[in-house]
Amino acid sequence: MPPTPAAPHGKRPTLADVAARAGVSTALVSIVMRDAKGAGAATRERVLQAAQEIGYRPDARARLLRSHRSHLLGVQFGLQHPFHSDLLEGIYAVAEPAGYQIALSAVAAGRGEQRATDALLADRCEALILLGPQAPAARLAELAAQLPVVSVARRLRGSAQGVEVVRTADDEGARQAVDHLVALGHRDIAHIDGGRAPGAADRRRGYRTAMSRHGLADRVRVLPGGLTEDDGAAGARALLDATPRPTAVLAFNDRSATGVLDTLLRARVPVPDEISVIGFDDSHLARLAHINLTTVGQDIPRLAELAVSRAIARLEGERIPDGEAVVAPHLVIRGTTAGPA
């Protein structure tokens, strides 16, 4: 059933092979394969037939070499970040319909960001989309001098000229969480933060200002954390020892919140009866029936769409609105928040 894939000379079949078999020129085969206009219906049919028979596939590299546009977007992502995986799903969904291909380059242990971006540049990407890049601003500026660069989820001050930024309004997300807890009647609300992680500073600030606005400046309590479950668990232990013990806690992200939940369960502190918990991200984790976490959702499809569309806009010479693209988060209320006992 599968077409015999063997090319005449044992190598991968090329345009010329198809052309010979169909009795036309290579140029015409090229036209047919690209579905461009300039070929008659009958010939088109015959060429496709021939291509099918010898199992021809266009060579993407040769194609890109010749055409002066590559229509290739390079995406750098971290292998260990589920959040990046979710973004990638969104990026694929937007880029392919817009006629752009995606080239992936992973950041892994022993393969730093420099290696990752070098590979993308060598592949002739037209623009770079960097998910949560950690590289120094100077390096990003250097890249931005060569081609359009979009930083997703990492905020950059003026030091990285020319880099587009797409991110969530982290401070606003923290504010929504605090507002929700205050509306439920909480006053002693703690925050287990994200340390130096991207967005952590903004979430910390959002928490502080929201507390102040509710006249709770003296109840502010920021516990050092990070972005893993262990960080959350450690924060929760500190929380339990605190006096007065807070009745609610905002974690840096869902992973951290999961650690908090686990520690509270083990300590037989019922959630949300004695302590309410809020996460951040609305990851798959949070949605699971047995975790059922109230959390601040990031609008991942929107972030992905903005990242791609800004990259494309820069490539096609459209004028881009100045400044960062900031996406509003939204509170997702589930089962881990309730009024204080």
Next chain:
Amino acid sequence: MPPTPAAPHGKRPTLADVAARAGVSTALVSIVMRDAKGAGAATRERVLQAAQEIGYRPDARARLLRSHRSHLLGVQFGLQHPFHSDLLEGIYAVAEPAGYQIALSAVAAGRGEQRATDALLADRCEALILLGPQAPAARLAELAAQLPVVSVARRLRGSAQGVEVVRTADDEGARQAVDHLVALGHRDIAHIDGGRAPGAADRRRGYRTAMSRHGLADRVRVLPGGLTEDDGAAGARALLDATPRPTAVLAFNDRSATGVLDTLLRARVPVPDEISVIGFDDSHLARLAHINLTTVGQDIPRLAELAVSRAIARLEGERIPDGEAVVAPHLVIRGTTAGPA
């Protein structure tokens, strides 16, 4: 500080630009850039200097187009599988030192395996490494007719001729888990399985035969499950209703085991005091201090190494040992197993 990246004519600099600046031929520049022999030390220095000055980078696509080997391994992976991310880390670590580049292609919602492999073929990969492929065996055979294909973690019967298989001895892992529990004194040991997931059938079989070998055939209890936390949670609820209630349970994987743990905690059933729990994978999850899961570890670096080395061996015409490459798992004893009450 960064070299002025502008090429003479505003486009990306090429070999010819470097050659002109250094006053040599393009062929010689090519030699220097590849670090091949055939250039004098002084000239070499001068060429490198010129390349540096105009910010030259080799064009990977043109390079691959010309050279008849591409030294490119295509890897297909699932965006939503942390296990695949871990494998990828290992694959990068092995492939790059061996002189092979990695091209990634993700399987995502709306981007099936066919699309993913098509992209890799268009990119002129020399071999394909598929992580947990779900495609029908016929499709894999069709690919294998065109180039070397390695299937990781998916077992294939004779129907997919020519496909290399690299996998963990799943039945053996299940056996180790049962042996451990029996040695602790357990007799009522249940298994929450993985349904139709890759490896699930083998683990189920390993559990059954191990139970039989210990004379516990009549205690065998397989509960339907899957590969997510929710599946584990559902299985655990079924477990609690069973009579006699099992004193130990082997989950399909760590995610499922996490769901089990959570349900047991909520039901105030202490682990491991009343019920012991074992997972499978030794994922990051299992290692977390507050989960501390006894689990069957897969040797991920070894799986990655075997996958890459088999692909390369096929490419370089070396003779490969017949049959699948099966890697032994190993039990990792942590805090969720103990003797029955």
Next chain:
DNA sequence: TCCAGTAACTAGAACGTTCTAGAGGCGCGA
């Protein structure tokens, strides 16, 4: 002194596409 051998370098053809020009055929209005 001559020739072989080697090291340094170059011209020009490939690789598999797309693109630019243009050739030929046909229909149609004047």
Next chain:
DNA sequence: TCGCGCCTCTAGAACGTTCTAGTTACTGGA
């Protein structure tokens, strides 16, 4: 009948690299 435009198709150059087959210059052995 001519002239024009349109459609289909083709020849050949181009893309940026590597490879093959030289050419030149220098060394050292007979």
